[in-house]
Each structure stands twice: as structure tokens, then as C-alpha cells.
Amino acid sequence: MFFSRFGLMDGSNMVANCMLLFHDYCLVLMATILTYVIFMFFICYKSRGFSVTTLQGSNFLEMVWTIIPMFFLLSLGLPSFMMMYYLEGESKGDLTYKVIGHQWYWSYENNDFIDYSFDSYMLPLEEMNVGDNRLLEVDNGLTLPYGSLNRMVITSTDVLHAWALPSMCLKVDAVPGRLNTLSLFSLSPGTFYGQCSEICGINHSFMPIKVEFIGWNDFLKSLFN
Ligand SMILES: [Cu+2]
Known part of the structure; x- marks a missing residue:
């Protein structure tokens, strides 16, 4: 350890x-x-x-x-x-997600199959369960299918943020008025965590990123339910 x-x-x-x-x-x-x-x-x-x-x-x-x-x-x-x-450099992915940084939460948008968007706030201490990761759990995490190439388009509405997933060696700035792209790919199911990596204000440490990879069948079921 x-x-x-x-x-x-x-x-x-x-x-x-x-x-x-x-x-x-x-x-x-x-x-x-x-x-x-x-x-x-x-x-x-x-x-x-x-x-x-x-x-x-x-x-x-x-x-x-x-x-x-x-x-x-x-x-x-x-x-x-x-x-x-x-x-x-990937210009075409199986799925395209738009990731938007706000003071101080992330929101995600996708319209590959159906139009949907959601906000992702950090889970406060009172709402956490035993075994959850403090400062890393969110109320609505991003769910993606594994084994597919996901194109992430990252931007911000107010100040600079940075969307990061350290276990995938990803980190990209979220800049207002600009779209930055990333390819996100996982070979296996699992949950990965990250945090905003650009000092963006008082709650900078409280806007975590949670990405869960599940199978395509479960992913499609979760979309249409
Ligand atoms: Cu931030």
C-alpha cells in the first residue's frame, strides 16, 4: 500500500x-x-x-x-x-457525450438514441452509504457501455474546469466557448472516478466525476426505461 x-x-x-x-x-x-x-x-x-x-x-x-x-x-x-x-483525434465515436462544467457540478448531454441530459452533483456526507467514496460519489453518474468508443465533447458555461479520469490518463480543460474532444474507451466493466482538475472557485473540490461502464444490453435498457 x-x-x-x-x-x-x-x-x-x-x-x-x-x-x-x-x-x-x-x-x-x-x-x-x-x-x-x-x-x-x-x-x-x-x-x-x-x-x-x-x-x-x-x-x-x-x-x-x-x-x-x-x-x-x-x-x-x-x-x-x-x-x-x-x-x-477521434472524429467519430459510437456514442457522443457533451460534458459541460458548471460552478460547481457537471452536466451531461447525449442524443444518439434519445435526447437526454442530466446534472451530476456530489453526494453529501449524510446521503452516503457505507463503503462509498467520500468526495467522489455523485447523485447521477455517467453510465457508458464498455467496449465501445465514446467521444466526449467537453466545454464549460462559466469558468475554466477540467474533466479528468486519472485511471484512464485523461484530463482535458473545459473552456467556455470552446469544445475539446476526448476518446473514452474501456475494455471492461467498472466504475471510475475523477475530480475537477482546474481551480474553478470555492467548491472546486466538490464536483467529482463518476463514470460507470456496463454492458451494451444493460446500457440500452437503462436508456429506454
Ligand atoms: Cu471545476
């Missing part, structure tokens, strides 16, 4: 796990480069016989220290762009 708090939350879908792997890779790469630079610095500093003049005019060496960092940069840039475009 203690050591698990050093890292980020476990990823709950494919792209979240890719991002966590990429994060670890970046840290390892940076630590390796830093160690190497410090090590070389001490070698140069300590040894009197070693001088940079012996390295001047070496075409081979110049090629090596240009090409090797280029591969390091490519190994950082390519996966980063791939994940970024995967997360926000």
Missing part, C-alpha cells in the same frame, strides 16, 4: 497503460543520461591528463553524438504523438 503510492494510479485501459509505460521509460532515459553526464563531469574534473583538446576535429565523434541523441528524441517524440492523437 505504501509503495504503490509512489507511482501513478494503475491504468484501466490500453492507452492508459501505454502512457504509464512511456512515463517510466522517460524517467529511466533521463536518469541514465543524467548519471552519464555527472559521471563524465567527474572524470574530466578529476583527471589532469584528460583534455578536450584531444577530442577536437573528430568527424566520427561528432556524428556519433549527433545521431545517438536524435534516436533518443525520436523514441520520446513518436510514442508521445501517437498517444496524443489517439486520445483527442
Whole structure:
């Protein structure tokens, strides 16, 4: 329990796990480069016989220290762009939800099958049941089918908010007058929590996000009931 708090939350879908792997890779790469630079610095500093003049005019060496960092940069840039475009570049999803931030609650709109919208307020302490998560439960959570690509369109009506689901490595700003998109995908059923992640006023800490993934059959039943 203690050591698990050093890292980020476990990823709950494919792209979240890719991002966590990429994060670890970046840290390892940076630590390796830093160690190497410090090590070389001490070698140069300590040894009197070693001088940079012996390295001047070496075409081979110049090629090596240009090409090797280029591969390091490519190994950082390519996966980063791939994940970024995967997360926000999707123009067509199975379902499209509009997420609107308000001071201080979220509301959701959808009209893929029927037109409906609802507000999602935090559940106060008095209304909670044993086992509920304090500051994370809501009265109306968002319910989505798992195994389908959900396109989230995020905006705000008053000030900046941010819609975030840490276990899916998602976080996007809700900006008044602007639509930001996200792809939300889960391979398994489950409940995921998040919180508003942009300081938006006095009740900033009290506008949680709850997303529940259920099967398509249950989802359609819940829509038409
Ligand atoms: Cu907010």
C-alpha cells in the first residue's frame, strides 16, 4: 500500500497503460543520461591528463553524438504523438457525450438514441452509504457501455474546469466557448472516478466525476426505461 503510492494510479485501459509505460521509460532515459553526464563531469574534473583538446576535429565523434541523441528524441517524440492523437483525434465515436462544467457540478448531454441530459452533483456526507467514496460519489453518474468508443465533447458555461479520469490518463480543460474532444474507451466493466482538475472557485473540490461502464444490453435498457 505504501509503495504503490509512489507511482501513478494503475491504468484501466490500453492507452492508459501505454502512457504509464512511456512515463517510466522517460524517467529511466533521463536518469541514465543524467548519471552519464555527472559521471563524465567527474572524470574530466578529476583527471589532469584528460583534455578536450584531444577530442577536437573528430568527424566520427561528432556524428556519433549527433545521431545517438536524435534516436533518443525520436523514441520520446513518436510514442508521445501517437498517444496524443489517439486520445483527442477521434472524429467519430459510437456514442457522443457533451460534458459541460458548471460552478460547481457537471452536466451531461447525449442524443444518439434519445435526447437526454442530466446534472451530476456530489453526494453529501449524510446521503452516503457505507463503503462509498467520500468526495467522489455523485447523485447521477455517467453510465457508458464498455467496449465501445465514446467521444466526449467537453466545454464549460462559466469558468475554466477540467474533466479528468486519472485511471484512464485523461484530463482535458473545459473552456467556455470552446469544445475539446476526448476518446473514452474501456475494455471492461467498472466504475471510475475523477475530480475537477482546474481551480474553478470555492467548491472546486466538490464536483467529482463518476463514470460507470456496463454492458451494451444493460446500457440500452437503462436508456429506454
Ligand atoms: Cu471545476
